[in-house]
Amino acid sequence: MLAGKRILLIIGGGIAAYKALDLTRQLRRAGASVTPVLTRAAEEFVTPLSASALAAEKVYRDLFDLTDEAEMGHIELSRAANLVVVAPATADLMGKMAGGLANDLASTLLMATDKRVLIAPAMNVRMWDHPATRRNLATLQGDGVLVVGPDEGEMACGEFGPGRMSAPEDIVAAIEAALSEGPLAGRHVLVTSGPTHEPIDPVRYIANRSSGAQGTAIAAALRDLGARVSFITGPADVPPPAGVAVTRVQTAVEMLAAVEAALPADAGVFAAAVADWRVTEAATSKMKKDAAGTLPSLSFAENPDILATVSKGPQRPALVVGFAAETDDVTAHATAKRLRKGCDWIVANDVSPATGIMGGTENAVTLITAAGAEDWPRMDKAQVAAKLAARIAEALA
Incomplete structure (x- = not known):
């Protein structure tokens, strides 16, 4: 499967760097060519000579190498490969990637590449659990970076927990998966995400x-399975993922128009939290308080029901997935909503304040289908997205 594939292997500075040598050997055995790049810290753990000998390729180390850079070497290196692999991906390298830093050869290659990137994190368990690392991981996944591991086990420092770099054979399997077309290759999936903002006046709105975050993660997961994704988003807190077609909207009316323009599609995932109502006559200038303290009078109109419109429309996708954010009787309300809207599945969750789910990093959902209700355990939104994307791929197979 890897015959003829070119892998740019960036080796970070951690004790797990020794595994990168075995990874190089296994990749070459599978038919791939490997070009190693060592960070300065990596040279404290493995030598350029050993990396070069196992790869049978020149090792690159210095951003300011006169010979290489005369030919814009960092640009050529970053784009000649089929896949860029970072193993081990240290906390420092992950932070540079998430922050867009480019102050050495490895980080510059990662900024300059137009190919997919796969990282294999490796670090102390406390570093892996640190909020900064978790933020950086979420940013990288949102940018389309693929992640394998880390595994759980005993560390070189004597501590136990998640943080060990995945075994070389597991990384090879992840590389093979990344270079395959994916089960959704050739499929078009439409995803809506974020809130809508319904204006009251030029400075106030209903939201x-x-x-x-969940819609963004779903779009990224579908993209990673090979789908062509049309991503229609309201004014969300998180940036849209890379590698998808993004349409930004503000209101429910704009979102419906964008959805209809994106059809036809093989599947539609309607994760946006669309406002149910809008102000019928939004003020064209900022509304002011009067001296008497009279409260303004607002009249409302119902917004278009995007999920029902698509589910019952002439360009209905083969699979329509809606979302139900509920605060009580979640399964009952979601089951009724699926029948009322005419969609195939409903992803339901409890967004009452005590759960911390709306606006948080985790989700606990119940998948409602014609076959009944299926409770999923609470997990990261990226994990929910991956599981849902896999189910969509199965349904469209």
Whole structure:
């Protein structure tokens, strides 16, 4: 499967760097060519000579190498490969990637590449659990970076927990998966995400607490399975993922128009938290308080029901997935909603304040289908997205 594939292997500075040598050997045995790049810290653990000998290729180390850079070497290196692999991906390298830093050869290659990137994190368990690392990981996954591991076990420092770099054979399997077309290759999936903002006047609006994180993660997961993704997002807190077609909207009316323009599609995932109502006559200038303290009078109109419109429309996708954010009787309300809207599945969750789900990093959902209700355990939104994307791929197979 890897015959003829070119892997740019960036080796970070951690004790797990020794595994990169075995990874190089296994990749070459599978038919791939490997070009190693060592960070300065990596040279404290493995030598350029050993990396070069196992790869049978020149090792690159210095951003300011006169010979290489005369030919814009960092640009050529970053784009000649089929896949860029970072193993081990240290906390420092992950932080540079998430922050867009480019102050050495490895980080510059990662900024300059137009190819997919796969990282294999490796670090102390406390570093892996640190909030900064978790933020950086979420950013990288949102940018489309693939992640394998880390595994759980005993560390070189004597501590036990998640943080060990995945075994070389597991990384090879992840590389093979990344270079395959994926089960959704050739499929078009439409995803809506984020809240809508319904204006009251030029500075005020009606909205909700949706961050857009779950919809963004779903779009990224579908992209990673090979789908062509049309991503229609309201003003979310999180940036849209790389590698998808993004349409930004503000209101429910704009979102419906964007959805209809994106059809036809093989599947539609309607994760946006669309406002149910809008102000019928939004003020064209900022509304002021009067001296008497009279409260303004607002009249409302119902917004278009995007999920029902698509589910019952002439360009209905083969699979339509809706979302139900509920605060009580979650399964009952979601089951009724699926029948009322005419969609195939409903992903339901409890967004009452005590759960911390709306706007948070985790989710606990119940998948409602014609076959009944299926409770999923609470997990990261990226994990929910991956599981849902896999189910969509199965349904469209």
